[in-house]
Amino acid sequence: MPDPRRAHDTIAAIATPPGDGGVGIIRLSGVSSRSIAARMFRPARPSFTDFTPYTLHYGRIVASDGAVLDDVLVAFMPGPGSYTGEDVVEINCHGGRAVLAAVLEETLRQGARLAERGEFTYRAFMHGRLDLTQAEAVAExxxxxxxxxxxxxxxxxxxxxxxxxxxxxxxxxxxxxxxxxxxxxxxxxxxxxxxxxxxxxxxxxxxxxxxxxxxxxxxxTWREGALVVLAGRVNAGKSSLMNALLGHDRAIVTDQPGTTRDYLEESLNLDGLLVRLVDTAGMRPCLADDSGHEPIDAVETAGMHMGQKLMDRADLVLLLADGTAPLDAATLETAAKLSPGRALAVLTKQDLPGFDPSIRAAPGLETVTVSSTTGHGLDALCVRIRARILENAGQPDPDELAPxxxxxxxxxxxxxxxxxxxxxxxxxxxxxxxxxxxxxxxxxxxxxxxxxxxxxxxxxxxxxxxxxx
Known part of the structure; x- marks a missing residue:
């Protein structure tokens, strides 16, 4: 938090996100912001005499040694009618990192200091331009x-x-x-x-x-996103489905059971609804079974327990089952514990021989068939995921106040x-x-x-x- 003893300093910072871009903005706020900008600015128009409030002025930013730093547009907003309630100057530069760094360094040489986190909005709050709910809304x-x-x-x-x-x-x-x-x-x-x-x-x-x-x-759901958990037996196709929905390889996919030992989370935007998609460790018996799989270790066991906790918290559980094999006891047991209102069965591997579309994970669970390889059924699955979440969350009221x-x-x-x-x-x-x-x-x-x-x-x-x- 800014030191109250430095509340009257003129502050400066890059106001646009890190990285390269078409335009980058250096923002100054404080009693000296106008004079600092005037010392750096060389107008393109000979008739320029001073900054006209709320007007873009074209020219160049020149360093104290005479070096031209960038062609810019400069706007001056006098207090108290500015964002912070103080005199504010915004220098619109080209968005390269080196350009922005050079212009910012020059403002500091001219007498500004580097702003601290949130200091512009803090000054707006302290000067009565925003109350605390509005200041928090800026970050939101x-x-x-x-x-x-x-x-x-x-x-x-x-x-x-x-x-x-x-x-x-x-x-x-x-x-x-x-x-x-x-x-x-x-x-x-x-x-x-x-x-x-x-x-x-x-x-x-x-x-x-x-x-x-x-x-x-x-x-x-609308502020934080809906939690959608992919669950099912090992090799049911959870990681493949996650990659297919995301459109890129995020989860490792192999034929070896237990490849996913922890959970993976990625975001997916379904027509304006943010979904936090989580791939969990596959379910399987803790001891070797008749398939010949080796007993699982403590790490994978912990991953399975974490997956169960995520399922308990989820807005929607996608219970995956391999459509080319009979349903196993673990899948049926999990399905029995799920509420039909917050679960959707997904029958995978639709493109493989032996796929049986008549398989259902459990009575009462709606089932969607997909192929992560060919993309069959993915659009329909996305539609159903969104619809199911909205059945519980509802459409947001644009006039509702959400603390x-x-x-x-x-x-x-x-x-x-x-x-x-x-x-x-x-x-x-x-x-x-x-x-x-x-x-x-x-x-x-x-x-x-x-x-x-x-x-x-x-x-x-x-x-x-x-x-x-």
């Missing part, structure tokens, strides 16, 4: 895995969640004021707050908090305080003690928007940002 937008997740982050970036939290806190503050009157003037009947009325008002606000918490589970984990934890704490307040009010606990619960609930809600937030929380939030944002 950057890391959004799908368009639906992007929409959820945009709703928070617009300030909707912050305003909703403020409304809830205002309702509690109103209750606190009425409770204070009841404490200070117990004989005054004008503003007397009956315990039942207090409990009822607290319950109403708690119900609104619970509604926000309900959105956390509903939006989880993140930190915000949900604070909302849960506030709701618990209100629940205890309701019980205490009915039990006749004195009003001055009830006010403590209200005060705690209000402070907890304030921590969500950043009005009352510890430095440790701010450190954790902004240290997760990249440098340059």
């Amino acid at each position: 937008m950057i890391h959004a895995p799908s368009r639906s997740a992007l929409h959820l982050a945009q709703a928070k970036l617009s300030g909707l969640l912050g305003r909703r939290i403020t409304e809830l806190r205002s309702g509690l503050e109103s209750l606190r004021a009425r409770l204070a009157v009841a404490v200070d003037f117990p004989e005054d009947e004008v503003e007397c707050l009956a315990p039942g009325e207090l409990a009822g008002d607290a319950a109403r606000i708690r119900a609104e908090i619970d509604a926000l918490l309900g959105a956390v589970d509903r939006s989880r 993140n984990a930190r915000q949900a934890a604070a909302l849960g704490q506030a709701a618990e305080e209100l629940r205890l307040l309701e019980a205490d009010a009915v039990a006749g606990v004195p009003y001055d003690l009830l006010s403590v619960r209200l005060e705690t609930a209000c402070a907890t809600l304030s921590s969500i928007t950043g009005e009352i937030t510890s430095q440790e929380v701010l450190d954790a939030i902004f240290d997760a940002f990249c440098i340059g944002k």
